[in-house]
Amino acid sequence: MAIDGRSARGSATKELILDTAMDLFKSSGFRATSVRDIAARSGITHPGLLYHFPTKEALLMAVLQRRDDVEGEPVDFHGLDGRALLGHLVAGAAKNATERGIVELFANLSVEAAAPDHPAHEYFVGRYTSLRATLVEGLEELASAHALRPDVLPAIAAAHLIALMDGLQIQWLLDPATDMVGALSFYVNSLLTEPLEGI
């Protein structure tokens, strides 16, 4: 809403801190990264950092929010037709398979944030609710276009798709030989009367 893109989000120092934090969260995970580490790599001391972000968890939330704002990735699938939506899902899995750090981060956070008192709890609940709703919508659209096999229930298939993405990530983290993309696209195609092109 501001005229220059910077003041809308905060100072340059804030941006630097956010970049550094995201890097370290990716490569080392949230819990294993200390506020001191992030501060040192940002060229300031750790209380200096805590002036900008009062707690480590506030910093985490800012990183997550900015990732959504910048990449628009996690749930911003609206406006796509059903087949494109499923294609993006598979493409997202393929992209994840090139970034182990961020997969670890989100896998860890998803389960950490299961605790109702976790600072990112509401964020993840909203993220999952929104993604699920988008998927149900896309699948229902496909159903009315007779592009879905007749025994597919959109509500259940949506839960399956999300569960497969999460669960396959765990298997892939434990054993990098796991073919996340192959397993996911096999399921996607099992929903459709006509297979998705190019996968």
Add this chain to the structure above:
Amino acid sequence: MAIDGRSARGSATKELILDTAMDLFKSSGFRATSVRDIAARSGITHPGLLYHFPTKEALLMAVLQRRDDVEGEPVDFHGLDGRALLGHLVAGAAKNATERGIVELFANLSVEAAAPDHPAHEYFVGRYTSLRATLVEGLEELASAHALRPDVLPAIAAAHLIALMDGLQIQWLLDPATDMVGALSFYVNSLLTEPLEGI
């Protein structure tokens, strides 16, 4: 191998510590539980505990091992025919839905243990490998009995089943209204020519 069942596993104090640790790991998770907490609830001091289990991680491994020994649950599905195997999978999900603490514990550990240097890494890799192999075996048996729909690939379906169990648990932890058992049994029945009785 010892004559009385006790000395095979350790002293009564060890058993008490293991019980207490499992309780606390279930209710608060591994990382949020301190060695001091476990020791206090066991009626000893924390160096007293560390005499029996030299590190917190050694204690964790002992808890995991004992759970396997006592319940024989996680991967000891051998000797079951394919349909019974799938039934036990669904029954396990139903049982999990009554014990939030242990679902949180294993969900947390699965992703924590994705790090190759985690003390439980090999344990979880072995656990997943073994479960997957058992499932592939059971599904192949069903395939040769023509009990499987013709387009089902055992290797992929096995990965799907494990991923669905893990992924649905995450959704259920974030939103307890999630129907883990329904979603899992729907997938199981979608594999079979004849639906599983009683689900």
Add this chain to the structure above:
DNA sequence: GTCTATAACGTGATAGAC
């Protein structure tokens, strides 16, 4: 507004008395 210095606490782990 921004940061340095420091506090106050909890953690896992160890040394050595009993």
Add this chain to the structure above:
DNA sequence: GTCTATCACGTTATAGAC
């Protein structure tokens, strides 16, 4: 086998200089 005492470290948070 269990204890007291202590260590070194990481954590969040605050007081106050610039």
